[in-house]
Amino acid sequence: MSDKTPLWEFGDISKAYPGVLANDKVCIKLMKGSIHGLLGENGCGKSTMIKTLSGVQQPDSGKIFHNGKEVQIPGPLWARDLGIATVFQEFSIVPTLSVGENIFLGNMPRSRFGVVDWQKINSESARVLKEMDVGIQPEAITGNLSVGEQQLVEIAKAIAMDASMIILDEPTAALGEDEIEQLHQLLRGMRDRGAAILYVSHRLDEVERIVDEVTILRGGRVVSAAGETEINVSEIVSAMVGGDVGEHYPKDDNxxxxxxxxxxxxxxxxxxxxxxxxxxxxxxxxxxxxxxxxxxxxxxxxxxxxxxxxxxxxxxxxxxxxxxxxxxxxxxMALVPENRKTDGLFFNFRASGNITAASLAEITKSGLLDLAAEENGTERLMQELEISAQAESKTVNFLSGGNQQKIVIARWLFSDSxxxxxxxxxxxxxxxxxxxxxxxxxxxxxxxxxxxxxxxxxxxxxxxxxxxxxxxxxxxxxxxxxxxxxxxxxxxxxxxxxxxxxxxxxxx
Missing domain, CATH: 3.40.50.300 (P-loop containing nucleotide triphosphate hydrolases)
Structure with a gap:
C-alpha cells in the first residue's frame, strides 16, 4: 500500500429507507494517521453512514476498500475482525457488569483451559485506563459510574482492541473541558501511531481543534469533501447549512x-x-x-x-x-435534564403525550384524559418551536435529537414554569x-x-x-x-x- 492509498475508502455508498434516501453516493477516504471529521446537521445521513461503516446495516449500493482491496462488512463482528471499532452516541455498555468485563465484552480473553482469564481482563483493562489517564478501576460496576465515566469506558473498549479505524459518534457529549482535552490528547497519540479516526461531533469548536480534514453531508449527499472546506467554525457552518447562519450565540439582555x-x-x-x-x-x-x-x-x-x-x-x-x-x-420550577434519553422522554409516546406529561390536570376531565384537548393544547407549542410534523404521528424515538430536546422544553412551556x-x-x-x-x-x-x-x-x-x-x-x-x-x-x-x-x- 502506498502512502497515498487510503487505509479505508467508501465509494458511492447509498442507503434508502421507505420514502427517504439517507445516503446518496457518499464517498469518504480515511488516510492512515488522520483524524477525519464527518459533519452535518441532524438528518443529513451521518448516523446511517456510521451504521454502514460499522456493519450494523448493509448499503444498497457502493463499495468498501481496506488497504486498496474491496471488503464486505456483513455485521459488527466482521467489522471488529477488520479492525473497526465504533463508539456510538448511545452507550452499548452493560451496567451490571464491571468496567473490565465491558471493555472486553464479546472478546473475553481465555486461559489455555478455555475459561475466562479474569486476571488478564483486569490487568489489560488497567493498562488501557492508565494509558487514557483515567482514574477508573477495572473492578468497578459500570452502572455506578457517572455518565461521563461511562463514556470513557466506551472509548476504552475501542482502544483495547487496537483498531485501525475508530469511529467516534459524539464522543464528548457527556465530558467536561478537561476530559475533552484528555481524550483529544489520546486521539492525537493514536493518530500518530497510524490509526484512522472518523470523528462525528456537533461541537464545532472542538472539531476545529482536533480534526485534520472534514467531509460534510447535507441531505444525504457530500457537499464538501476532504480539503474543500477550511477547518474553522464559520466555514464549516456555512457548508453545513448552505449559507451563513449569522450569530452563533444570539444573546439578549433581559x-x-x-x-x-x-x-x-x-x-x-x-x-x-x-x-x-x-x-x-x-x-x-x-x-x-x-x-x-x-x-x-x-x-x-x-x-x-x-x-x-x-x-x-x-x-x-x-x-x-x-x-x-x-x-x-x-x-x-422546571428541569430539562442532562440525559433526555433516560430522564426526559417517554419514547413510546408521541410529542403531545410527552409535552403534557408534567401537567395532566390541564387535560383531564372527570378523571379521564381528554386526548382532543391534549392535541389542541400542544399544537401551538409545536408550531412555535418548529418541532417536526412527524412528531404528530410518530413516537419520539423516531425523531432527531434536536426535535427531542425541543419536546422536553415544550413540556415546561406547557406547564407555564x-x-x-x-x-x-x-x-x-x-x-x-x-x-x-x-x-x-x-x-x-x-x-x-x-x-x-x-x-x-x-x-x-x-x-x-x-x-x-x-x-x-x-x-x-x-x-x-x-x-x-x-x-x-x-x-x-x-x-x-x-x-x-x-x-x-x-x-x-
Missing part, C-alpha cells in the same frame, strides 16, 4: 434586579455543600465547573429530586421546601437546533422567566449567561458577571479544582 429564587446554604447527601446564590427575573445564571463538580447535584437539590440536609430555598421571597419533584413543578433549569440543553444536537434553543432562551427571559444554565461548553456558557456561578466540589466558589470571565478563567477554575482534589487525596 435580566432585572428582582430576585425570584434564593438558595441559602444548601447541602445534600449527594455532595452539595453550603451552596448560596440568587437568581433574578429575566436572567440566565450559568453554573460553570468540570464534570463531577456538583452542578447537576445542585440542579437536583433545587428541583426536589435530592432532599436537603441543610439550608433553604426561597421563591419570590417565600420559603419553600420540596419533598419531591411534583411539589417543585407546582411551585413553577417560571424558573427553568437547563442541564446541558444543547448536548448532541446540531448547530441549527442549538441556535433555536438559544433564541428560545431569549424569548423565555424576555417574558420574565429565569434560567439556570448548566453547560460543559465554555463558549456557550459565557455567551448565553448573564452571570456565572463557579462550582467546585459541590460548592459555589463565586458568582461573576459573564462578560468579566474568559474561557481561560473557566479552565483555570477547573484546574484549581483538580489541584485541590489532589491535595485532599494526598492528605487522606
Amino acid at each position: 435580566a432585572t434586579n428582582e430576585v425570584v429564587l434564593r438558595a441559602n446554604c444548601l447541602s445534600t447527601k449527594s455532595g452539595v455543600k453550603d451552596v448560596t446564590f440568587e437568581l433574578r427575573r429575566g436572567e440566565v445564571l450559568g453554573l460553570g465547573g468540570v464534570l463531577g463538580s456538583g452542578r447537576t447535584e445542585i440542579a437536583r437539590a433545587l428541583f426536589g429530586v435530592d432532599r436537603l440536609t441543610d439550608g433553604s430555598i426561597e421563591i419570590d421571597g417565600r420559603p419553600v421546601r420540596f419533598r419531591n419533584e411534583m411539589e417543585a413543578i407546582r411551585a413553577g 417560571r424558573i427553568l433549569i437547563f442541564d446541558e440543553p444543547t448536548q448532541g444536537i446540531d448547530i441549527g437546533a442549538k441556535i433555536a434553543v438559544y433564541k428560545l432562551m431569549n424569548a423565555l427571559t424576555k417574558a420574565g422567566k429565569s434560567i439556570v444554565l448548566i453547560s460543559s461548553d465554555h463558549d456557550e456558557l459565557l455567551a448565553m449567561s448573564d452571570r456565572v456561578a463557579i462550582v467546585q466540589h459541590g460548592a459555589v466558589n463565586k458568582v461573576v458577571a459573564a462578560k468579566e470571565l474568559s474561557h481561560d478563567d473557566l479552565v483555570r477554575a477547573s484546574a484549581d479544582q483538580f489541584q485541590q482534589a489532589s491535595k485532599e487525596h494526598l492528605v487522606a
Whole structure:
C-alpha cells in the first residue's frame, strides 16, 4: 500500500429507507494517521453512514476498500475482525457488569483451559485506563459510574482492541473541558501511531481543534469533501447549512434586579455543600465547573429530586421546601435534564403525550384524559418551536435529537414554569437546533422567566449567561458577571479544582 492509498475508502455508498434516501453516493477516504471529521446537521445521513461503516446495516449500493482491496462488512463482528471499532452516541455498555468485563465484552480473553482469564481482563483493562489517564478501576460496576465515566469506558473498549479505524459518534457529549482535552490528547497519540479516526461531533469548536480534514453531508449527499472546506467554525457552518447562519450565540439582555429564587446554604447527601446564590427575573445564571463538580447535584437539590440536609430555598421571597419533584413543578420550577434519553422522554409516546406529561390536570376531565384537548393544547407549542410534523404521528424515538430536546422544553412551556433549569440543553444536537434553543432562551427571559444554565461548553456558557456561578466540589466558589470571565478563567477554575482534589487525596 502506498502512502497515498487510503487505509479505508467508501465509494458511492447509498442507503434508502421507505420514502427517504439517507445516503446518496457518499464517498469518504480515511488516510492512515488522520483524524477525519464527518459533519452535518441532524438528518443529513451521518448516523446511517456510521451504521454502514460499522456493519450494523448493509448499503444498497457502493463499495468498501481496506488497504486498496474491496471488503464486505456483513455485521459488527466482521467489522471488529477488520479492525473497526465504533463508539456510538448511545452507550452499548452493560451496567451490571464491571468496567473490565465491558471493555472486553464479546472478546473475553481465555486461559489455555478455555475459561475466562479474569486476571488478564483486569490487568489489560488497567493498562488501557492508565494509558487514557483515567482514574477508573477495572473492578468497578459500570452502572455506578457517572455518565461521563461511562463514556470513557466506551472509548476504552475501542482502544483495547487496537483498531485501525475508530469511529467516534459524539464522543464528548457527556465530558467536561478537561476530559475533552484528555481524550483529544489520546486521539492525537493514536493518530500518530497510524490509526484512522472518523470523528462525528456537533461541537464545532472542538472539531476545529482536533480534526485534520472534514467531509460534510447535507441531505444525504457530500457537499464538501476532504480539503474543500477550511477547518474553522464559520466555514464549516456555512457548508453545513448552505449559507451563513449569522450569530452563533444570539444573546439578549433581559435580566432585572428582582430576585425570584434564593438558595441559602444548601447541602445534600449527594455532595452539595453550603451552596448560596440568587437568581433574578429575566436572567440566565450559568453554573460553570468540570464534570463531577456538583452542578447537576445542585440542579437536583433545587428541583426536589435530592432532599436537603441543610439550608433553604426561597421563591419570590417565600420559603419553600420540596419533598419531591411534583411539589417543585407546582411551585413553577422546571428541569430539562442532562440525559433526555433516560430522564426526559417517554419514547413510546408521541410529542403531545410527552409535552403534557408534567401537567395532566390541564387535560383531564372527570378523571379521564381528554386526548382532543391534549392535541389542541400542544399544537401551538409545536408550531412555535418548529418541532417536526412527524412528531404528530410518530413516537419520539423516531425523531432527531434536536426535535427531542425541543419536546422536553415544550413540556415546561406547557406547564407555564417560571424558573427553568437547563442541564446541558444543547448536548448532541446540531448547530441549527442549538441556535433555536438559544433564541428560545431569549424569548423565555424576555417574558420574565429565569434560567439556570448548566453547560460543559465554555463558549456557550459565557455567551448565553448573564452571570456565572463557579462550582467546585459541590460548592459555589463565586458568582461573576459573564462578560468579566474568559474561557481561560473557566479552565483555570477547573484546574484549581483538580489541584485541590489532589491535595485532599494526598492528605487522606
